[in-house]
Amino acid sequence: MDEFSFIRSIQPAAYFQSSLIKGVSDDAAVFRQPSEDVVTAVDTMVEDVHFSKETMDPYHVGYRALAANLSDLAAMGSKPAFYLVSLVVSKDWSEEELKELYRGMQSLAKEHQIDLIGGDTVSGKQLCVSITVFGYVLKNKARYRNAARHGDVVFATGTLGDSRAGLECILKGRHDRYLIDRHRLPSPRVRFAEELAFCRRVALNDISDGIASEANEIAEASQVDLHLNFEQLPFSPQLAEFFPSQYEEWVLTGGEDFELIGTVNEQEWPRVLEAAEKTGTSVAQIGRVKDSGNTGAVYLYKEDVRTLLTKSGYTHLQEERD
Numbered sequence: 001m002d003e004f005s006f007i008r009s010i011q012p013a014a015y016f017q018s019s020l021i022k023g024v025s026d027d028a029a030v031f032r033q034p035s036e037d038v039v040t041a042v043d044t045m046v047e048d049v050h051f052s053k054e055t056m057d058p059y060h061v062g063y064r065a066l067a068a069n070l071s072d073l074a075a076m077g078s079k080p081a082f083y084l085v086s087l088v089v090s091k092d093w094s095e096e097e098l099k100e101l102y103r104g105m106q107s108l109a110k111e112h113q114i115d116l117i118g119g120d121t122v123s124g125k126q127l128c129v130s131i132t133v134f135g136y137v138l139k140n141k142a143r144y145r146n147a148a149r150h151g152d153v154v155f156a157t158g159t160l161g162d163s164r165a166g167l168e169c170i171l172k173g174r175h176d177r178y179l180i181d182r183h184r185l186p187s188p189r190v191r192f193a194e195e196l197a198f199c200r201r202v203a204l205n206d207i208s209d210g211i212a213s214e215a216n217e218i219a220e221a222s223q224v225d226l227h228l229n230f231e232q233l234p235f236s237p238q239l240a241e242f243f244p245s246q247y248e249e250w251v252l253t254g255g256e257d258f259e260l261i262g263t264v265n266e267q268e269w270p271r272v273l274e275a276a277e278k279t280g281t282s283v284a285q286i287g288r289v290k291d292s293g294n295t296g297a298v299y300l301y302k303e304d305v306r307t308l309l310t311k312s313g314y315t316h317l318q319e320e321r322d
Contacts, residue, residue, distance in 0.1 A: 016113040023116075055183075065105065071260075075143065086121070145217055146222045148221075150289055162178075164256070182257070207261055208257075
């Protein structure tokens with residue numbers, strides 16, 4: 001199948017978004033949105049770097065690639081609307097496999113009512129999937145990392161470390177469906193983030209590189225300290241049961257869970273709980289924000305011992321009794 005025939009084969013028969021004027025079939029797409037702010041993000045997955053045929057079926061590659069982008073929009077409080085897909089395709093990928101890849105994207109796109117509006121396809125040495133997403137958010141309601149303030153509650157959605165454990169299950173032949181699905185079919189917290197629109201101030205970050213990294217990004221951007229309690233960090237029973245010597249590290253640095261870490265004023269914490277209940281999302285209070293005098297650090301408390309939590313995990317640069 002040539003490039004144009006392939007494009008026709010994956011072209012949507014209908015669109016979800018009423019703001020779309022021109023979708024696939026021209027040199028560029030056109031959409032109109034005068035009343036809201038537009039949020040956009042791009043993410044790229046490369047074969048043998050982010051995935052392989054040994055760890056994922058083509059369907060999972062497509063699903064996960066789009067999920068990573070939707071998680072970025074969720075972290076901005078944005079409702080997804082459109083996506084563009086650019087592929088570098090190697091000769092090792094068949095037409096049927098590429099269709100399965102798009103089927104994975106389309107499955108998640110249908111769930112969130114978002115439209116494929118274009119892209120590009122070229123040949124190369126290995127498969128690369130690059131997705132650009134567009135979303136809408138109420139004017140001046142985009143959520144930024146620099147919004148954390150002294151006294152805020154720090155929270156996290158879902159459970160942490162599952163994706164890393166799911167990958168290990170696949171590599172070691174351990175058949176735990178929950179952990180494997182958490183790696184292959186993550187759930188971006190789009191609807192939960194949308195329900196936070198009524199909060200006056202929220203800082204959000206998606207957990208793609210591990211909560212240690214994402215917490216530090218909020219602390220640095222907001223110039224505050226985040227104080228996290230390990231005992232309050234959410235993780236699944238399977239993670240601790242199957243990987244007792246590794247789960248603590250993976251909870252902090254496993255990455256690619258595509259959950260959210262956030263901060264919110266204590267008075268608005270009940271609204272976060274309401275958003276979680278309304279969307280069927282688990283959420284846990286995991287710490288507090290304190291004014292740091294512009295140090296922007298993250299501290300982890302475990303069994304009354306405080307350590308400095310760095311972007312690559314925690315190091316024993318400082319230990320003291322609380």
